[in-house]
Structures are given as structure tokens and as C-alpha cells.
Amino acid sequence: MLIKEWADLENIKDKLIVKQKLNKDGKRARITVHMSTCGIASGANDVINTFRHLLKESKEKNIEIKTTGCIGICSKEPLITVEITDQEPIIYEHVNEEKARQIFHAHVKNGDILSEYAFVRGKESEIEERLKNGGEILGQQVVDNSIKAIEEVPFFNLQERIVVRNRGAVDPYKIDDYVARDGYKAVYKALKEMDSDNIIDTILESGLRGRGGAGFPTGLKWKFASKSQTADKYVICNADEGDPGAYMDRSVLEGDPHSVIEGMIIAARAINAQKGFIYCRAEYPLAVEILTKALSQARAYGLLGNNILGTNFSFDIEVYEGAGAFVCGEETALIHSIEGKRGNPRLKLPYPVEKGVFNKPTLISNVETLANIAPIVLNGSEWFAKIGTEKSKGTKVFSITGDIVNVGCVEVPIGTSIRTVIEDIAGIVEGDKNIKAVQLGGPSGGCLPVKYFDTILDYETLQQLGTIMGSGGMIVMNEDKSVVDLARFFMQFCESESCGKCIPCREGTRQMVNILNKICEGNGKKEDIDKLEDLANVVIQSSLCGLGKTASNPVLSTLNYFRNDYEALVK
Amino acid sequence: MKEDKNLHDYEFTNDQYSQLDEIIDKYGKSQKNLIPMLEKIQQILGFIPISIQERIAQKTGISENDIYGVVSFYSYFTMKPRARHRIQLCLGTACYVKGGKEIAETIESMLNIKQGESTPDGRFTYEEARCFGTCGLAPVMSIDGNVYGKVKVEDLEEILSQYK
Numbered sequence: 001m002l003i004k005e006w007a008d009l010e011n012i013k014d015k016l017i018v019k020q021k022l023n024k025d026g027k028r029a030r031i032t033v034h035m036s037t038c039g040i041a042s043g044a045n046d047v048i049n050t051f052r053h054l055l056k057e058s059k060e061k062n063i064e065i066k067t068t069g070c071i072g073i074c075s076k077e078p079l080i081t082v083e084i085t086d087q088e089p090i091i092y093e094h095v096n097e098e099k100a101r102q103i104f105h106a107h108v109k110n111g112d113i114l115s116e117y118a119f120v121r122g123k124e125s126e127i128e129e130r131l132k133n134g135g136e137i138l139g140q141q142v143v144d145n146s147i148k149a150i151e152e153v154p155f156f157n158l159q160e161r162i163v164v165r166n167r168g169a170v171d172p173y174k175i176d177d178y179v180a181r182d183g184y185k186a187v188y189k190a191l192k193e194m195d196s197d198n199i200i201d202t203i204l205e206s207g208l209r210g211r212g213g214a215g216f217p218t219g220l221k222w223k224f225a226s227k228s229q230t231a232d233k234y235v236i237c238n239a240d241e242g243d244p245g246a247y248m249d250r251s252v253l254e255g256d257p258h259s260v261i262e263g264m265i266i267a268a269r270a271i272n273a274q275k276g277f278i279y280c281r282a283e284y285p286l287a288v289e290i291l292t293k294a295l296s297q298a299r300a301y302g303l304l305g306n307n308i309l310g311t312n313f314s315f316d317i318e319v320y321e322g323a324g325a326f327v328c329g330e331e332t333a334l335i336h337s338i339e340g341k342r343g344n345p346r347l348k349l350p351y352p353v354e355k356g357v358f359n360k361p362t363l364i365s366n367v368e369t370l371a372n373i374a375p376i377v378l379n380g381s382e383w384f385a386k387i388g389t390e391k392s393k394g395t396k397v398f399s400i401t402g403d404i405v406n407v408g409c410v411e412v413p414i415g416t417s418i419r420t421v422i423e424d425i426a427g428i429v430e431g432d433k434n435i436k437a438v439q440l441g442g443p444s445g446g447c448l449p450v451k452y453f454d455t456i457l458d459y460e461t462l463q464q465l466g467t468i469m470g471s472g473g474m475i476v477m478n479e480d481k482s483v484v485d486l487a488r489f490f491m492q493f494c495e496s497e498s499c500g501k502c503i504p505c506r507e508g509t510r511q512m513v514n515i516l517n518k519i520c521e522g523n524g525k526k527e528d529i530d531k532l533e534d535l536a537n538v539v540i541q542s543s544l545c546g547l548g549k550t551a552s553n554p555v556l557s558t559l560n561y562f563r564n565d566y567e568a569l570v571k
Numbered sequence: 572m573k574e575d576k577n578l579h580d581y582e583f584t585n586d587q588y589s590q591l592d593e594i595i596d597k598y599g600k601s602q603k604n605l606i607p608m609l610e611k612i613q614q615i616l617g618f619i620p621i622s623i624q625e626r627i628a629q630k631t632g633i634s635e636n637d638i639y640g641v642v643s644f645y646s647y648f649t650m651k652p653r654a655r656h657r658i659q660l661c662l663g664t665a666c667y668v669k670g671g672k673e674i675a676e677t678i679e680s681m682l683n684i685k686q687g688e689s690t691p692d693g694r695f696t697y698e699e700a701r702c703f704g705t706c707g708l709a710p711v712m713s714i715d716g717n718v719y720g721k722v723k724v725e726d727l728e729e730i731l732s733q734y735k
Contacts, residue, residue: 038705041718074707244663247704282610282647283703323606323645326701340605341637342644358603399706401665407707439664475664489667499644 002302004310006188009179016180022085028062029108032081034168036070036254037286038247042077043096050100063108069255071168073155075407076119081168082107088140090147093119113144122150125169125181127157154424155406160387160395160413163248163371166256172290175297178258184303186374190266191311194377196226199270203373205381207393212238212329212366213444213470214546215392215459225271225353225363233273234362235264235315237370238334239280239287242326243442244493246473248397249367251409253280253287256371257294261317263370265303266377268315271363276317279334282324291319326443326497330546331356331364333499344501345545366471368397388414392458396469400426402476403435412457419453422476433478437562441470443490443497444550446557447483466557468550483558484565488516494551505548508539512555524570533559581620581652590615591623592630600631605641609648618649646701654689654696656734658714663702665709670724674710675699677724681731695734 003009022030033039033048051065071079076093082103083089090113092103099117106112121144122130126137130151136142151157161167170177178184190199204219225233237260241249253260264276280288295317298304306314325343327333333343335357356362372394376384385393392414398421401407405427412421418438422428428435439447446467448455455461459469477486495509515532518524536552536559543549559566583591591612598608612627613619619642628635642648660678662671675686678697682690689696705711708720714734722730 037703037718038707041705041708041711041720074705077707241704242701244667244702245665245706247702247706250704283701321607321610323610323641323647324701325645337606338603340602340641342640401706401709402668407665407709442664473664475668477668481668486664486668489664 004302009185009188012176012179016176022083026062027064028085030064030066030083031108032066032068034069034071034079035067036251038070038074039077039079044078046097047078047080047095047100050097051104054101054104058109067171068168069172070251071124072164072410073406073408079119081123084111086139086141087143088121088137089123090121091119092117115144115147118147120150120153121147123168124150124156127151158420158425159411161411162375162395163252163368163397164409164411165375166259170256172255172257173293175258175294175301178256182378183258184262186377187262187265187303188309190269190377191309191313196270196272199266199377200226202377202381206376206384208369208372208376208384209392209459210366211368211396213468215469218365218369221353221363222267222270225361228354228361230361232360233271234357234360235268235271235273235276236334236357236362236364237264237278238329238364238366239278240322240329240334241281241471242329243471243473245399245401245475246442246471247399248409248472250284250287252367252371253284254290257291258298259371259374260367261294261298263373264317265308265315266373267363267365267370269313273363274315276315277320277338278317279320279322279338281322288319288321295319327499327547332545334364335362344499347544389456389458391460396457396472398472398474400474400476403429403478404476405429414458415456417454417456418448421474422453426476433480435476436479436481437477437483439475439477439486441468442473443493444468444546444553445470446553447486447561449561466553466560482565483562484569485520487554487558488513488520490554491516494547498547502544502548504539504542505544505551508535509551511535519566519569522569526570528570529566581622583616587616591626595627595630602633602637605633605638609642613648618652620650654693656695656715658695658697658712659700661703661711662699663706665706666711669709671710673724674712674722674727677727681727
């Protein structure tokens with residue numbers, strides 16, 4: 001079926017809402033297993049297979065098994081949601097085969113909730129509605145209020161969901177699930193009710209800045225890319241999430257692929273591009289599989305390909321699998337990689353918006369940036385600009401890991417303090433070691449000590465302190481961890497990922513690793529610290545691309561805030 | 572550059588060669604398809620030695636130099652055959668902070684090889700991987716694609732014993 005009119009989108013939505021209602025067609029219960037890479041790695045496959053087996057054995061026809069992506073809190077995986085007609089959904093954590101069996105017999109079949117295995121009651125996608133109704137959903141009975149309601153859990157209630165708006169609510173393998181959450185309505189609006197200038201102005205006025213790291217205004221980039229009159233232009237989604245410790249892009253790609261595809265179609269319409277690529281890293285095989293499937297479903301609905309929605313606009317997208325090179329996250333290196341070459345970066349003039357893939361104007365945006373586009377077009381720039389700080393609008397997704405309780409992806413308004421994210425949302429292990437520092441922004445970022453935890457998360461504030469927002473990786477360390485060792489880890493990473501094209505990066509990082517090895521092994525002298533600092537500055541000033549220009553940041557920030565740690569290691 | 576003489580000496584079956592030629596014909600002669608083509612070829616052969624690179628060059632007209640440049644640049648490609656089982660230890664930051672280094676040292680001493688090497692009996696290849704993005708389970712290790720989360724040093728022996 002081809003979608004051409006607004007009514008077509010509405011029809012799909014209406015039909016699906018009816019279909020998803022329990023107690024229609026005799027359906028009485030639904031088990032949803034949340035299956036992203038993190039869930040599968042924790043055993044979600046065994047869990048879903050157990051449920052399928054039990055269902056077959058019981059010969060019950062009125063129970064449905066469904067899947068969605070990660071619901072954000074990876075450390076509680078495998079997670080499942082059990083829904084029974086007219087009752088509040090219950091989310092169970094750390095489910096295994098044995099618990100699955102018990103849950104099936106007690107809760108699914110007999111309605112007896114196993115509160116000892118339960119995590120929360122209620123769904124994340126219904127938090128706003130629950131809050132409006134005093135913590136309930138009309139028509140859903142609260143069966144066991146000894147279990148915490150989802151809106152009472154800081155991990156969920158301190159978040160603001162724009163990018164991850166559909167997590168846990170859509171099956172990434174089903175485009176109808178996305179349409180039912182008002183998906184592709186923004187494409188409809190952009191193609192049928194707006195022209196290129198309208199779209200670009202909307203994005204400009206929203207104040208959205210690129211979420212890949214540097215924070216360049218997205219609308220401005222689109223404006224530059226729209227200027228060129230050539231027929232061949234490209235839109236690229238940079239899904240080469242190479243920062244170790246960052247996985248929010250994986251979470252979005254695996255959980256809600258259409259949110260990225262929709263953003264790309266709107267971008268293509270704004271700059272008049274005909275062809276798009278999603279450059280995805282090879283380490284994310286599930287994301288590649290899900291994206292490929294999502295693209296073919298979008299094509300079948302006429303949302304990609306020739307004459308989208310029956311208009312004269314045509315655009316199609318291809319998934320391009322990277323082959324393992326951190327530097328390919330850098331735009332110019334990524335361009336060379338798509339052309340089938342070594343991923344060496346080049347000087348950034350001309351910019352890719354003038355001369356990109358195959359020397360044609362190319363707009364490159366990160367996954368998270370693109371996932372923001374549809375809600376902005378649908379809800380308007382003013383809505384978006386109300387969230388965030390004066391200079392940085394909207395939200396940012398962080399992936400938080402390290403010495404904390406709740407490891408996962410969290411989306412908070414820009415301007416939220418580091419303390420809120422680490423202490424309230426992530427949670428510090430009680431009775432454990434004291435927290436020493438947080439590392440932000442991966443190998444291009446820096447380390448901040450606890451005394452800066454009241455700092456707000458926005459581009460400029462973090463930069464002033466010698467770190468960056470970057471892609472959003474946040475690693476919390478307790479006092480047992482050595483920041484010098486961590487700096488060495490990042491330096492080794494940059495050394496091994498340096499493409500080798502320019503000498504400051506290739507040789508500079510190598511020498512810095514040598515010095516850091518010497519210091520960490522107890523053979524360093526006081527002068528080595530100064531030498532390290534000098535070299536760090538040379539590498540920053542003289543490297544060709546972003547990798548080398550930022551490779552020293554972990555070293556400089558730790559030297560700045562934790563110089564004593566270095567001095568304690570040298571003679 | 573260190574050149575391993577053996578890189579030229581591998582033999583493949585006629586069936587493998589015909590599969591290889593089929594892939595080359597499918598992807599055509601344009602350099603823009605080189606990386607996806609090499610990915611497919613490595614899936615079939617397991618690795619891409621120099622002799623295969625020469626064959627690709629002859630059939631596509633892409634220079635050997637360019638092909639070698641690409642194969643040697645990306646960590647996905649290897650010019651050496653891998654052992655029966657492939658251990659990939661994630662050394663992303665979260666895994667590192669959560670004790671990945673000790674795991675790495677233990678594996679190296681248990682198997683008596685360094686990262687990137689294979690055991691002489693052809694049982695294990697040990698590699699360090701970049702972040703799998705499953706930091707919630709740090710430290711993470713994958714063997715033949717089976718992911719193990721929250722790995723402890725004392726669990727390693729039992730995990731490895733499952734792979735003969």
C-alpha cells in the first residue's frame with residue numbers, strides 16, 4: 001500500500017491502536033520482551049524462547065508475545081513488560097528462564113503479580129498521562145501498589161523524552177508501530193505543506209545544534225547545504241558511534257530506526273537531495289539489520305523512493321557498513337570511506353556541504369540530531385526552543401556507565417546539572433567508595449572532579465572547564481580508579497586509531513603513550529609531566545583533524561584537575 | 572613494513588574461488604563498492620590474503636595498492652586466517668574501568684598469546700575489540716559472537732572450556 005494522504009497515516013494509526021488493545025479479538029494478556037543488544041547479551045533470547053515454548057504448551061490463544069528495543073536502563077536487563085486486560089502493566093527486571101516460567105504461570109495465566117521480581121508498574125510512554133491523572137491510567141486497575149510507579153522513579157521522571165520518545169513503545173521491526181506514534185506525519189507536513197525555506201527556518205529557529213559533538217547549529221548547516229544548485233546532493237547519517245562508552249546512537253537505531261529515517265527524509269527535502277547513506281559501524285550488526293528492514297518497509301509505503309507521498313520529490317537511503325575505524329566518525333574521513341578509500345581525513349575547506357561524497361554537496365548529521373527533526377517539524381520550533389538553556393536548546397541523550405547503580409541511556413534537558421544525572425538518575429552505590437570524577441565526551445573529552453558536579457551540561461560551560469559534551473558518553477569513577485591510568489587508556493586508544501596521515505597525531509600520540517607508560521609504571525620523573533603537557537599542546541595545535549586536535553584533552557584535563565595524582569607517581 | 576611471507580601462500584578450494592568471482596562480478600568494478608565487496612569476501616574466506624587481493628585487482632582493475640591500503644586500514648579486515656574460535660574482548664572505557672585490563676592479562680597468560688594472535692593449535696584467536704556499546708554489562712567479552720557480560724577473571728576458565 002502506498003501512503004499518499006494524511007488520512008492514510010491516520011488509518012494505520014487507528015487500526016493499530018484498536019489492534020493493540022487488549023480484550024479485542026479475545027486477547028487477554030501481552031508479554032513484551034525488550035530486546036536490544038544489551039538485552040540479548042543478558043539473555044533476552046532465552047527469556048523470549050521460554051515464553052514462546054510455554055505459550056505453545058499451554059495452548060492458550062489469547063496471549064500475545066511482542067518485542068521492542070531497550071527501555072533505557074540496560075543494567076536491569078533482561079526486562080519484560082506484562083500486560084493483562086484492564087490492569088496496570090508490570091515491568092520485571094533481571095528475568096531469566098526460571099523467572100519467566102514463574103511469571104508465566106503466576107501472573108500471565110492467573111493474574112498473581114510476582115512483586116519480588118518486579119521493577120516498576122506502568123509504561124514510560126504513558127508517564128505524562130499518568131501524571132495528569134494522579135498516577136493512574138483510566139481503565140487500568142492498580143493491582144499491587146507495593147511496586148513503585150514508573151513516574152516515581154527518578155531514572156524515568158527526571159528525563160525529558162524527545163529523541164527516545166518511542167522507546168519501549170514500538171517494535172523496531174514494524175513500521176506501523178511507528179506510524180501509530182504519529183510517525184511520518186512530519187514528513188507529510190514537510191513535503192506537502194512546507195517549502196525548503198520553511199523547513200530550514202523551522203530548524204534554525206528551534207536552536208537545535210548538532211549532537212555529534214561540536215554543536216554546530218543544525219539549521220545553519222542545512223542552509224549552507226541548500227545553497228548549491230547542483231542536482232546531485234547527499235544526506236548522510238553519521239552512525240559511526242565510535243566513542244568507547246557511548247551507545248545512545250545504538251539504542252536509537254536499534255529501538256526506533258524510523259525516527260532517524262524520517263529526519264533524513266526531511267533533511268533531504270530541505271536541501272533537495274536525492275540520495276542518502278546511513279554510515280553505521282560494523283560493531284553494530286543488529287542496528288544494521290534493523291535499519292535495512294526499516295528502509296524496505298518505508299519503501300513499501302512509498303515513504304522512500306520515487307515520488308514520496310505522491311509528490312514529485314524522490315529520495316532513497318542505503319545502509320553503508322563501516323569496517324572498523326574510529327577516525328571514520330570524522331566527516332571528511334567518513335566521506336573517503338563511503339567512496340571506498342582509506343578513511344583518511346582532509347582539511348575541512350571546502351566543507352562537506354560544498355564538496356562532500358563524490359565531490360557533491362553533502363549534509364552529514366549524527367543519529368541523535370536527525371532523531372530530533374520530526375518532533376521539531378511536527379510541534380514547531382517554539383516548542384523545542386522552550387527546552388534547554390539560552391544557547392543550547394532541547395535535550396541531550398547521555399549514556400552513563402561506570403561506578404553507578406543504573407547504567408543506561410538518559411535524555412535530559414540541556415542545562416541539567418551533572419549532579420542530577422549522576423546522583424539522582426544514575427544513582428551512587430550506597431556504602432561504596434566515594435565518587436572521584438566523571439569523564440565526559442570520550443577520547444576527545446575530559447575528566448571533571450566531584451567539586452564541579454553542580455556544573456550544568458551544555459556545550460559552552462563544559463568547554464570552559466576543559467571537557468566537552470561530545471557524543472554524550474559519561475563514565476563515573478570512584479576513588480579506587482586512577483585518572484592517570486584512564487588518561488593513558490584514552491591516549492592508547494587515539495594512538496591506535498590515528499589514521500597516520502599527519503605526523504603530530506601519529507607520532508605525538510605515540511610519544512605521549514610512552515611517557516604515560518613510564519609514569520604509570522613508576523619510572524617517570526617530574527620533568528616527564530612537563531614534557532607530556534608540552535607535547536599535548538603541540539598535538540592539539542598542529543594536528544589535521546578532530547581526532548588529533550582533541551586527543552590530548554583527557555591528558556590535559558587530568559593534569560589540570562588531578563596533577564597531584566601524576567606527581568604521586570613520579571620520582 | 573613487516574611483510575609476512577606466508578601471506579601469499581594460502582590455498583583455497585575451487586568452490587571458494589567461484590564464490591569469490593561471483594561476488595566480484597556482482598559488485599562490479601567501481602571503487603565505491605570496494606569496502607562492502609571486501610566485507611562479503613571476508614565472510615566467505617575468513618580473511619583476505621595478498622593473493623586474493625591480487626585476484627580482486629586483476630578482475631576489477633582497482634589497483635593492488637588501493638586494495639591493500641583499504642584492507643590494512645580497517646580493523647574489520649584481516650590478512651591472516653583466524654582460529655576456530657574468535658575471542659573479542661571489549662576494551663571500551665566502561666569495560667576498562669570495570670576491570671577489562673585484568674581480563675585481558677588473564678586471557679593472554681592463559682592462552683600464552685598476545686592480542687591479535689592465534690594459539691598454535693588453531694583453537695583461539697584473541698582480539699581486542701572497540702566498544703560493543705553494551706556498557707551496562709561491562710566488562711564484556713564475545714566468543715564467536717556469543718556475548719558474555721560482567722565477566723570475572725575466575726569465570727574465564729569455564730567460559731573458554733566450552734569452546735573446543
